[in-house]
């Protein structure tokens with residue numbers, strides 16, 4: 496079968512002879528329709544995050560149709576349209592048993608420590624293939640996993656409609672946080688240097704930065720420590736700072752800053768199985784997260800899709816069965 500395979504930093508080959516997946520008794524085989532690209536995929540593509548092997552199948556934000564079910568699977572059917580929850584927690588360890596599957600130390604992280612889904616067919620544990628409602632676009636389904644990440648951050652933060660929110664960064668996570676806050680009745684202020692991303696954030700319900708202060712919530716989505724300090728300076732005493740973007744740098748503020756201003760620092764990592772995904776999927780027909788997508792490429796143009804992804808205002812996805820060349824949402 497065909498697969499998009501990383502052969503070295505910045506180089507993707509479309510191969511025709513990748514081995515077919517094997518369906519275990521508790522697995523499903525998904526015939527893939529599309530895969531969204533995000534920051535972690537680009538870090539792998541550029542060689543900034545190392546993967547266990549090259550050649551390596553890329554991608555984790557996938558959707559498709561169930562093509563086969565394992566002998567022990569009772570609650571998935573061939574032909575169902577599904578999105579993949581691409582973090583297969585063990586569901587047995589202490590963290591999993593307390594509900595924090597996002598912290599599972601045995602988690603298979605698709606595309607990073609387990610092979611990706613940018614292939615014609617993949618096998619995965621059946622419970623991580625979530626059926627979706629009819630009527631959604633490929634863009635909506637390609638954006639479902641990052642929507643779930645953003646939604647989990649908002650859920651865990653405890654933000655309410657009465658809060659004043661600042662969103663730092665309008666990449667896909669920032670745009671999705673804006674969209675979700677707007678659905679809650681909050682009109683967030685957004686800071687973003689890229690004018691096209693800023694315009695997209697305004698379409699998602701945000702208002703551009705006008706210098707105001709007194710935010711009760713700051714959502715950091717950019718992963719740039721330098722963007723965090725000025726944002727935190729503008730927070731109200733007692734504010735919650737939600738960190739979503741990942742960054743190896745030390746935080747740019749002191750214990751003094753946090754204690755005197757009584758800040759709450761709240762990290763949010765992906766989502767917890769299965770509640771965050773099922774809740775996000777139930778919202779898709781209204782939330783339509785495909786609004787944050789602006790480019791679609793066929794599989795044979797995967798190289799171009801990856802190469803230009805960081806410069807595009809919105810998200811990019813790759814359509815597996817598309818034969819038409821060129822860039823379009």
Ligand SMILES: [Zn+2]
Nearest residue numbers: 533534556641
């Ligand atoms: Zn992602």
Ligand SMILES: [Zn+2]
Nearest residue numbers: 585588591599
């Ligand atoms: Zn676990």
